[in-house]
Amino acid sequence: MKRMKRNLVLFASSLLLLLLWQMGAVILDSQILLPGVGPVLSALLSLTKEAPFTLNLFSTVLRAFESFIIIVLSATMLGIAAGRNSWFSLMLKPFVVVLKAVPVMSIILLAFIWFSSGTVPLFSAFLMGFPVMFVQIEQGVLHLDKNLDQMCDIYDFSPRMKIHHFIIPSLMPFFLTGARTALSMVWKVVIAAEVLTVPQYGVGSRMHLAQVQLETEKVLSWTLLTILLTALGDLLFDAIVLLSVRVKKAKDARRVPCVL
Amino acid sequence: MRFVEITKRYGDNVVFDHFSLEIPHQTILSVVGPSGEGKTTLLHMAAKLLEPDSGKVVKELSEEGPVSYLFQEPRLLEKSNVFSNVELALHKAYENKKERSEIALHYLDLVGLKESLSLYPAQLSGGMRQRVAIARSFAHPSNLMLLDEPFQSLDIRLRYDLISSFETLWKEAPKTTLFVTHDPKEALLLGDSVCCLGNPEKPKLLVKIDIPREARNISDATLLSYESQIVESLVND
Numbered sequence: 001m002k003r004m005k006r007n008l009v010l011f012a013s014s015l016l017l018l019l020l021w022q023m024g025a026v027i028l029d030s031q032i033l034l035p036g037v038g039p040v041l042s043a044l045l046s047l048t049k050e051a052p053f054t055l056n057l058f059s060t061v062l063r064a065f066e067s068f069i070i071i072v073l074s075a076t077m078l079g080i081a082a083g084r085n086s087w088f089s090l091m092l093k094p095f096v097v098v099l100k101a102v103p104v105m106s107i108i109l110l111a112f113i114w115f116s117s118g119t120v121p122l123f124s125a126f127l128m129g130f131p132v133m134f135v136q137i138e139q140g141v142l143h144l145d146k147n148l149d150q151m152c153d154i155y156d157f158s159p160r161m162k163i164h165h166f167i168i169p170s171l172m173p174f175f176l177t178g179a180r181t182a183l184s185m186v187w188k189v190v191i192a193a194e195v196l197t198v199p200q201y202g203v204g205s206r207m208h209l210a211q212v213q214l215e216t217e218k219v220l221s222w223t224l225l226t227i228l229l230t231a232l233g234d235l236l237f238d239a240i241v242l243l244s245v246r247v248k249k250a251k252d253a254r255r256v257p258c259v260l
Numbered sequence: 261m262r263f264v265e266i267t268k269r270y271g272d273n274v275v276f277d278h279f280s281l282e283i284p285h286q287t288i289l290s291v292v293g294p295s296g297e298g299k300t301t302l303l304h305m306a307a308k309l310l311e312p313d314s315g316k317v318v319k320e321l322s323e324e325g326p327v328s329y330l331f332q333e334p335r336l337l338e339k340s341n342v343f344s345n346v347e348l349a350l351h352k353a354y355e356n357k358k359e360r361s362e363i364a365l366h367y368l369d370l371v372g373l374k375e376s377l378s379l380y381p382a383q384l385s386g387g388m389r390q391r392v393a394i395a396r397s398f399a400h401p402s403n404l405m406l407l408d409e410p411f412q413s414l415d416i417r418l419r420y421d422l423i424s425s426f427e428t429l430w431k432e433a434p435k436t437t438l439f440v441t442h443d444p445k446e447a448l449l450l451g452d453s454v455c456c457l458g459n460p461e462k463p464k465l466l467v468k469i470d471i472p473r474e475a476r477n478i479s480d481a482t483l484l485s486y487e488s489q490i491v492e493s494l495v496n497d
Binding site for chain 1: 307309326327328329331333335337338339340341343344347348349351352353361365377378396400
């Protein structure tokens with residue numbers, strides 16, 4: 001019941017958003033300033049029928065996925081090392097502070113000077129997402145419960161058991177927060193970099209071309225697509241998390257002997 | 261186990277100064293004392309988590325090796341269920357999964373948690389969590405048991421229930437035990453002897469309790485007289 005109510009509220013607020021958009025379009029009465037819902041949806045439909053559509057979409061998804069994986073792996077490893085070694089953390093601090101403070105556009109423009117247009121989105125997304133995830137993992141390691149650590153040592157936990165039953169579960173909330181934030185950042189930066197650097201294929205490149213040709217309905221169609229992609233990415237992420245929680249619980253339940 | 265001529269200081273604060281104390285094999289020594297008088301330091305030295313500045317901790321051959329430590333708080337793994345929390349402490353000693361399982365079950369049964377094996381710590385009450393910790397400490401194969409005020413955060417009824425659970429388990433497998441507490445009553449109910457700290461050089465009071473553990477009653481006149489001795493020793497310098 002609660003879930004149904006929640007879905008109903010979500011649906012109603014989405015409908016309100018569409019209504020506001022349509023009202024704006026009617027008031028402005030200009031296809032260039034703000035096309036209505038109908039023309040945008042039909043533009044979206046025709047986009048999906050165009051030949052390089054899948055390639056454009058796939059290129060963007062691949063760039064986002066690649067940078068996300070690189071962020072997760074590198075930030076996890078370096079975050080753990082920094083959490084365990086204060087000297088290493090201090091050494092990385094200037095890099096992290098600079099990366100957190102530099103505007104996205106500066107990174108994209110600089111990367112465009114250094115790399116080819118296809119590599120810029122990947123590189124920029126990595127630089128923007130890395131500090132977010134790194135800081136979370138480092139904090140996670142710093143917040144590991146020293147009392148539990150002592151308990152594991154006293155009760156003779158092997159390093160493998162300690163990692164499996166104490167460290168990973170303790171780091172998981174920090175990991176999930178970092179990964180979720182980095183993922184949403186990656187989508188935005190990849191598309192922004194594609195808009196600025198216009199690689200041969202990519203959602204951002206198509207947006208840029210549509211904007212140059214004043215095809216606002218196409219810009220909005222591609223924007224809608226990116227919103228869908230982000231939502232899909234978040235859903236997939238949540239599904240993986242839920243699945244792993246269920247697998248862990250099922251595994252735990254299998255360990256418990258039947259006493260009846 | 262014996263603490264022989266141990267000295268331990270934290271900066272200018274001398275907690276122990278050539279202090280000696282003996283816990284006879286397979287008995288419980290209760291240690292009572294105000295905060296900051298070295299109760300936890302004593303436990304940490306017994307567990308080899310801390311080294312004395314001088315002097316030594318001598319253990320009998322049968323007391324060497326792993327220790328069981330019952331902490332103030334249960335210290336359970338939040339993402340592991342009740343059964344796993346006990347069974348994981350047995351991995352090093354028992355390679356056989358079935359054997360581990362049986363031992364964990366046995367102790368969880370003794371503390372009355374056989375029906376709660378699949379529950380996670382977040383689903384347990386404070387008393388149940390501490391019961392899991394007690395089961396874990398007895399299931400863990402050790403000959404030395406260290407208790408750091410494990411009942412202090414519980415309400416009075418639960419506290420005496422758990423003391424009784426502890427007593428049952430201890431009777432089944434007696435281990436040399438050092439029991440640190442603030443509460444003279446707890447100390448008297450469990451200890452074969454009670455020691456009061458407060459003087460860095462020697463125990464302020466060391467009494468042997470002659471009443472059998474199972475016959476001890478909190479309102480017993482002899483126990484009450486022991487209690488008043490302890491309180492007097494703690495209050496007076």
